[in-house]
Each structure stands twice: as structure tokens, then as C-alpha cells.
Amino acid sequence: MDQRLLAQLTGMANKHAQALNALPVRERMEYMRSLVGSADCAWAVFPDGEGSGVPHVILVKGKRVGRRMEKSGRLKGKVTAVPCIDRFMAEALNDAFGDGSTTLPGTAQPSPEVAALLRANTTEMRRLVDEANRNGDLVRDGKVTVEDLFLRADVVHAVWSDPSSPGGVGKMLAKGEGRLMLISQGTKGVPTRTVALRFLDRVQAEQAWLIYGDGRGAMSQAS
Structure with a gap:
């Protein structure tokens, strides 16, 4: 993925992370559900788990829009990025709210x-x-x-x-x-x-x- 696009998604996820941290635990899942539900394209953003500082992403919703974004390196349509602690949580988010845009092979490695x-x-x-x-x-x-x-x-x-x-x-x-x-x-x-x-x-x-x-x-x- 284009580094500028990745940086934009990461910045978006960081803003949502601040909002999530301010919410009671029981309200966080509904907040994430609403983020994905109201977007044309949704990404899960999480650290790589190897200490490099480079975030990874999983396309949760909007395969067609997401692929256009990857080709152009620009945001397209109504996009959201949901912060996740690690790949384990990102896959769980994809399971819970995804539209089938991404089918993940194998199993997630823990943080x-x-x-x-x-x-x-x-x-x-x-x-x-x-x-x-x-x-x-x-x-x-x-x-x-x-x-x-x-x-x-x-x-x-x-x-x-x-x-x-x-x-x-x-x-x-x-x-x-x-x-x-x-x-x-x-x-x-x-x-x-x-x-x-x-x-x-x-x-x-x-x-x-x-x-x-x-x-x-x-x-x-x-x-």
C-alpha cells in the first residue's frame, strides 16, 4: 500500500482510538460497529507486532472501493479506519462486522x-x-x-x-x-x-x- 495512504488511514485510526478510549468498555463495540456500518470502505489498522512501527491493515468492508484506493494511493468515498490492538483483534473485527471483502488465510499470530x-x-x-x-x-x-x-x-x-x-x-x-x-x-x-x-x-x-x-x-x- 502507498505509504501516504497508509499514513492517512493510521491517522484516522488514531483519532478513533482517542474516541474509543474515552468511552465505557461496553459502548466500544457499538462505536466500532457504527464506524464500519456508516462507511463505504472500512479498514482495520494494527501494529505489525515486530516493533518496526509500521502499521498493517486489513480491508474489512468495501472491496471495490478499497482496491481503487490501493491503485490510486488516495482515499475514495466515505472511508473509515478502525484501530485494533493486534492482528488477533483485527481478524475478530473482520469476523464480526466485515462484508466478506477479505478472507484471511490461516490463523492470527498473537501480539x-x-x-x-x-x-x-x-x-x-x-x-x-x-x-x-x-x-x-x-x-x-x-x-x-x-x-x-x-x-x-x-x-x-x-x-x-x-x-x-x-x-x-x-x-x-x-x-x-x-x-x-x-x-x-x-x-x-x-x-x-x-x-x-x-x-x-x-x-x-x-x-x-x-x-x-x-x-x-x-x-x-x-x-
């Missing part, structure tokens, strides 16, 4: 902070992050739905990129609390088909918990 956590805490967190990325790719490609994965699993871990959590990874148990409690009490023969799913942030993970996971029981009890 240096996440990688440091994986070295310290190796096996379990690496497995969860890798599996969350694989399942996120399947959902993005339309090969499976979030609901399908919840229905197939006894235990579901929700994973997202979160700079406030140790190592930059947020995680919550979205389904299977009762199942894990039985196991912790020494009950034998309890099925534990486990799935990890990536989400944009805690808000999106909690929405899945309420709709498909253990939160459904909490909602029915509250009513």
Missing part, C-alpha cells in the same frame, strides 16, 4: 504480549488461542455458526484480545460451569467436549454467553 504469556503459561493458553482462531476462521468462512459450536460442546471458552488482561488475552467460561464443577468434585465419566471461540471483546463474548451459553439459565431465573 508480543500474548506470546510472552504463552511462553510463561504455555500449553493451555496456547491451545485455547490457537483453537479460538481456527474456530473463528470457520465461522468467518460460513462453514459453521457460533450456535452450532455451542450446541456441540459441553464446555466453551470465549477468548478475545484485551490489553487490560495479563498478556493481552481476555478469557471467560461461556458454557459448562456446572460440568466443570462436577469434574472438580471428582465425578467420573462426565463428558467434556471443549471448544474455544474468539470474540471481538468481552461485550461480544457476554452476548454469546447470554444467547447460547450458561447465561440463558441466568436470564430465565432472573425473569
Whole structure:
């Protein structure tokens, strides 16, 4: 991509980052959704993770306009750039709000902070992050739905990129609390088909918990 165009997108993303930081956490996802929804062309902007200072971009919406921009090196139409912490978050943003303009091969590599956590805490967190990325790719490609994965699993871990959590990874148990409690009490023969799913942030993970996971029981009890 033309460096001047990349600089313009980065500047745009930095302005939105300031606005996002001023919002309560629960309002940030809706802000990003509105940015993408109101634009003709939307890009996710994130650091390369190698310390070079050169940002990377993923085209989230508006493939035709985006390609024209890349050829001309100029902004075209109503363009927005959404700031992301790392590629993990950028892919989650593309999964959540993208229009299919970009199909990303493989799985996202975690940020240096996440990688440091994986070295310290190796096996379990690496497995969860890798599996969350694989399942996120399947959902993005339309090969499976979030609901399908919840229905197939006894235990579901929700994973997202979160700079406030140790190592930059947020995680919550979205389904299977009762199942894990039985196991912790020494009950034998309890099925534990486990799935990890990536989400944009805690808000999106909690929405899945309420709709498909253990939160459904909490909602029915509250009513």
C-alpha cells in the first residue's frame, strides 16, 4: 500500500482510538460497529507486532472501493479506519462486522504480549488461542455458526484480545460451569467436549454467553 495512504488511514485510526478510549468498555463495540456500518470502505489498522512501527491493515468492508484506493494511493468515498490492538483483534473485527471483502488465510499470530504469556503459561493458553482462531476462521468462512459450536460442546471458552488482561488475552467460561464443577468434585465419566471461540471483546463474548451459553439459565431465573 502507498505509504501516504497508509499514513492517512493510521491517522484516522488514531483519532478513533482517542474516541474509543474515552468511552465505557461496553459502548466500544457499538462505536466500532457504527464506524464500519456508516462507511463505504472500512479498514482495520494494527501494529505489525515486530516493533518496526509500521502499521498493517486489513480491508474489512468495501472491496471495490478499497482496491481503487490501493491503485490510486488516495482515499475514495466515505472511508473509515478502525484501530485494533493486534492482528488477533483485527481478524475478530473482520469476523464480526466485515462484508466478506477479505478472507484471511490461516490463523492470527498473537501480539508480543500474548506470546510472552504463552511462553510463561504455555500449553493451555496456547491451545485455547490457537483453537479460538481456527474456530473463528470457520465461522468467518460460513462453514459453521457460533450456535452450532455451542450446541456441540459441553464446555466453551470465549477468548478475545484485551490489553487490560495479563498478556493481552481476555478469557471467560461461556458454557459448562456446572460440568466443570462436577469434574472438580471428582465425578467420573462426565463428558467434556471443549471448544474455544474468539470474540471481538468481552461485550461480544457476554452476548454469546447470554444467547447460547450458561447465561440463558441466568436470564430465565432472573425473569
